[in-house]
Amino acid sequence: MIDSGDTAWIVISSALVLLMTPGLAFFYGGLVRRKNILSVFMQCLMAVCVVGLQWVLFGYSLAFGPDHGGVIGGLSFAGLNNVGLLPNADYAATIPHLLFMVFQMMFAVITPALIIGAFAERMKFSAFLVFAVLWATIVYDPLAHWVWGVGGFLRDYGALDFAGGTVVHISAGMAALAAALVVGKRKGYPETGTPHNLALVVLGAALLWFGWFGFNGGSALSSGAISTLAFVTTQLAAMAGAIAWVVLDWVLAKRPTTLGLLSGLIAGLAAVTPASGYVGPMAALAIGAIAGALCYISVMFVKSRLQYDDSLDAFGIHGVAGTWGTLAVGLWASVAFNPNGADGLFLSGAAHQLLVQFVAIVVVSAYSFVLSFALLKLLDKFMGLRVSPDHELIGLDLTQHKESAYTFLG
Amino acid sequence: MIDSGDTAWIVISSALVLLMTPGLAFFYGGLVRRKNILSVFMQCLMAVCVVGLQWVLFGYSLAFGPDHGGVIGGLSFAGLNNVGLLPNADYAATIPHLLFMVFQMMFAVITPALIIGAFAERMKFSAFLVFAVLWATIVYDPLAHWVWGVGGFLRDYGALDFAGGTVVHISAGMAALAAALVVGKRKGYPETGTPHNLALVVLGAALLWFGWFGFNGGSALSSGAISTLAFVTTQLAAMAGAIAWVVLDWVLAKRPTTLGLLSGLIAGLAAVTPASGYVGPMAALAIGAIAGALCYISVMFVKSRLQYDDSLDAFGIHGVAGTWGTLAVGLWASVAFNPNGADGLFLSGAAHQLLVQFVAIVVVSAYSFVLSFALLKLLDKFMGLRVSPDHELIGLDLTQHKESAYTFLG
Amino acid sequence: MIDSGDTAWIVISSALVLLMTPGLAFFYGGLVRRKNILSVFMQCLMAVCVVGLQWVLFGYSLAFGPDHGGVIGGLSFAGLNNVGLLPNADYAATIPHLLFMVFQMMFAVITPALIIGAFAERMKFSAFLVFAVLWATIVYDPLAHWVWGVGGFLRDYGALDFAGGTVVHISAGMAALAAALVVGKRKGYPETGTPHNLALVVLGAALLWFGWFGFNGGSALSSGAISTLAFVTTQLAAMAGAIAWVVLDWVLAKRPTTLGLLSGLIAGLAAVTPASGYVGPMAALAIGAIAGALCYISVMFVKSRLQYDDSLDAFGIHGVAGTWGTLAVGLWASVAFNPNGADGLFLSGAAHQLLVQFVAIVVVSAYSFVLSFALLKLLDKFMGLRVSPDHELIGLDLTQHKESAYTFLG
Amino acid sequence: MKYIIAVIQPDRLESVVEALSEEKLDLMTVSEVLGRGRQKGVAEVYRSHVQPGSLLRKVKIEIALQADKVPQAIDAIKRGAYTGNIGDGKIFVLDLSDCIRIRTGETGESALA
Amino acid sequence: MKYIIAVIQPDRLESVVEALSEEKLDLMTVSEVLGRGRQKGVAEVYRSHVQPGSLLRKVKIEIALQADKVPQAIDAIKRGAYTGNIGDGKIFVLDLSDCIRIRTGETGESALA
């Protein structure tokens, strides 16, 4: 039976998650140099369009269609066949099946967009489009099935991922690492300028924050106690992540910075994602704060040591925070908060769930890294991933899209 | 009986539709030259205020008050008399009447704002205000009554317009064409510069996209199957429209452009508006893609051939897409998706609904064009529509509003 | 019993109110000089984080914990103890208690952020953080308890404040006045430049407007007649406030300005806040229009006469409008619209409610002004409130945060 | 060799560039400036406080060229920038003692082109 | 004729313009620049990586005027721009060989004003 309140919440959540991709575009777009901002916008927005199309044509079916051997969903929902206005009780008994499909679509489209941070300012637009569609097909859709699909083997194994710590953040983060390695450093790295417009970065972060309430809260697939819990934990982890980064900045770099605050905020949000509907508010504070600190270390020390050019820290933030948050479910999850969850180490005293989470992390990370790496190598061979050096110099906006974001005069 | 879920959805939809007018302001504002951006903001925002006032004083009553002869609604709801917190079952049985009124207000205020695209960068602010209020009164309110009002003659004739293809997009589009003709070209046309800030245009498009879910989804006036359907078709048409324009750009202009993507997106959204609650998801893909292509042709070939200066393509996009979408209802509508709709050509094999839609388009287009043209001519005579040439040169921000959007120094 | 529709509405309202703080950051950030925009962002965003933390640790408990003598809430909800997923019928019987807590958190975090307008461009970041947390503790939390807490003495006395006219706007406004006096004028005042980016100011105002529907509409704590009423009155007062300011600008300064329109809009929104769920739509028009005019006078004549430097008119707009709106409840409230309200002067012919409102204003204003003043004096003594003059010259972004918002080149 | 600095109305840039092109003067450097001249600025109003505005947006063009091409350049700029209104702008001519092309190391007149 | 280029602190622009006005020097061209001088720049930090910043925002004023008005102009600029701190700025004086008013075609000194 369709419930009007549940439906209202998931419809608005879907809209909120959609808004996150433009949010990401502003976040990333403000960080790059003026000459590349439109290339970031184009990649983010076209990811929505082409991966969205893939999703309705066959992606949704691969992910959520009736199970085949625990690994893939088959094609019986392809072209939205059998996906109608009545509920599909397997996933959400009180909202139309079509609504569940479109809510999930918003996750599928933002995940490849997250990866853009790793190869921003140098990737060919055509190569990106091909990459996005293939990656969604061979990486995202299977992973979504394993973790969330009825019959998926990680789901059956007991892995918990409330709103996408593994499926979205780890998978995108590992792909980002692979991409940074395959695509290579930007010309002139590490002298690649400072963020050209931090006001846009703040705008992007604000939209991401706002949208994240739909991302996590909507993952309850109903409106009530669990959506409320996810909302609250999301907010608290975001705050704690921001505070942690600001404090570290203040102590270690002498000044609290805006980009630091926003980075910590995103780290907190990404980390709480897999845990948001399973843990309590105080645990969320801890998850967020530790996420801020871990991502700070990864961006500050690890990246500069290892010298790969993850331009906008897609791995350093989403990958690291997603991993931490997925583990954290095994620490703080509590059936007192969500009876469909589990009791983590701190409640049950047993490490079982922690182990399950760890296995899920390893499986998902390895799968995403290996397939992303191979896919990118292949594409590099067949169509080339990078723009030419002089196009990189002039900027992708003019050379890939024949546009400038801002006029200089008039 | 008021339903809390339906009310929640329509309240939030109203807020989403309100947000579209600032969204439009950013979309248009980024496209004009730096010296005119505030004039666009002022026109968009004041349209909300003055037309909103007109709406509560008498506009709502003209549109949705008890019918007089199929053509107008009379004054019994003037000043919100008899418009209270109980439902008005004629329109929406599960939400307060006042909520229906305010949801509809948001449509009434954005429609005149859409027309701004046609005369941006040269219209007097005072003339705009007078135009907006009179246009709302003599064009929008009657049209809304004909198509949506109980007893309205086009509604009774069977014309289907789910969320405003005729009432909003065709009426605004035809008024835009009239305005481009009456107001005349900008000084220096066609050398009128390039968009001064495409980041703002992207922001505007993102807000429009986000808000459009309320526009179309909210038009279900309840939360459930039909609002879900409208949500999904809206998303799919937007994606398809964007992809279509990008492909055409790539093939014909050698590069996929950001403004092209956004134009296609808006074209898809405008086209699916009248159809969103009546057709299925696959039809929405077709409607969106064809809308992208049609608008591309209209902006690219027709406008440059005919040499009118529809500055920001208000007619070329909203008029064309609205017309196409209204026709498309006659092709793809299906009672399997919405029992209150009809079966279009592709389902019933009969052209009846297509014909009805065609008649509605002709009636609405002709009415809007003729009255808009006459109204503008009259205003030009009595108060003058255009700023003086040297004010146009210096820019409307400084001359009409004594402000600059951006400081040059400091 | 948790209601899915009510919960959906309050969850989304909480997200909307959260979005207001970034909205405020853009509104204020666009008004300051280019060199100080990040300092405004940092203050606004960190207010959310640190005051949010204070709120879950003990602030919520002080405000809404079981009453002690009518003046404070005690600590039994500290650390969110006893704040769970079941409803707390004292405040909202159909949504989880945790949701009420987080909705109220969004109010607690934006209130100190409003004060930033008074000391923008010259306050030390560290001093701001300490101020924000202490102010929340000794001013906001008690005031919230007095007016909204069960057992609070102003609530028991009959004072009506639907969504924060006294608790939010008057308290922030009076603190702003105190801050302007204690912190002192900016170097070079009144030659402190013009708004560096009005497009950002418009963006901020749009987000505030959008979010305000959650602020006022959500204060119904359910989805139905009262949330609808609050939505409608909010919209009408905003429109009327904007129109009033534009008209006065046009008449007195010869030109209608964008910043004027936005100022009137915010004035209307602030004024209707305490009244939004108690008065009818036509009263809202009056409240908004008068608010626009009063704030115009206060900003235009009073401030320039008295020569304090309330940089962005936090007192002149929020303080004045909040005061007027709180009084207006005593004029236009009507139990026909809200049975939990009262009948104001115009309905009952009796001045009783007006008097109650007046007393509440005096108590809240005096309390906030005196404590804010004392707190700021103390902080000035112990840690210093202002940056050094040369840091003020170079700008707070570079000196407090080592960042520039915009690159000049590249 | 001479170094010409011209300050013109922003919206005349395209026609000036065109006029210079016709004279085969294709090399130049352009920037955005604020000008204070005879043309009165427009007062601006913020929150109803009037700010006397005195600086108007202009475009500055710099051209390094051989001395004998100066008259041609001046003519072209005039042609492109003239509207007859106050604010049309000015042309300043300075002496240029040397010019170097970074790419080739050429100096003097041969580096100008 | 001389061509003065002055680089000053951004927030001194208004007082310099005023001081020049008092000397009846009302014509000028203003632009935004970055300066590297004795005043040390402020290092910037992005995602915790410190970027040594060396360029500070400054304002550049250009004035074409008769040679005999140069001392007055210099005095006025000094008056308006002086604070006594490092970073107050510099004034450069170049020779100007010609000046043309686009609107009227006047040349030489009469075109300056």
Add this chain to the structure above:
Amino acid sequence: MKYIIAVIQPDRLESVVEALSEEKLDLMTVSEVLGRGRQKGVAEVYRSHVQPGSLLRKVKIEIALQADKVPQAIDAIKRGAYTGNIGDGKIFVLDLSDCIRIRTGETGESALA
């Protein structure tokens, strides 16, 4: 005294500043300009209408210095800006008749540093 104006590629600014520093030439004024040179501009496309673009972003550096330091400065700029591609830029050398430090009132060569 000389006044050098160099127009370079935006992304060479840092290396030019460094190269100048090595020669102890630490004082300069930098601004953003658009250049029209041999390097062809990139056409832009808006709503499918192609706009022939001819102006490319460049950076302008101005340095006032003693005449005998000009060769060093030119060398340093070349070193920092050279890539061998069209568009590397140009250096213009003008005569400077005077220089004044606002803070101290010093004039002439001693005010340069």
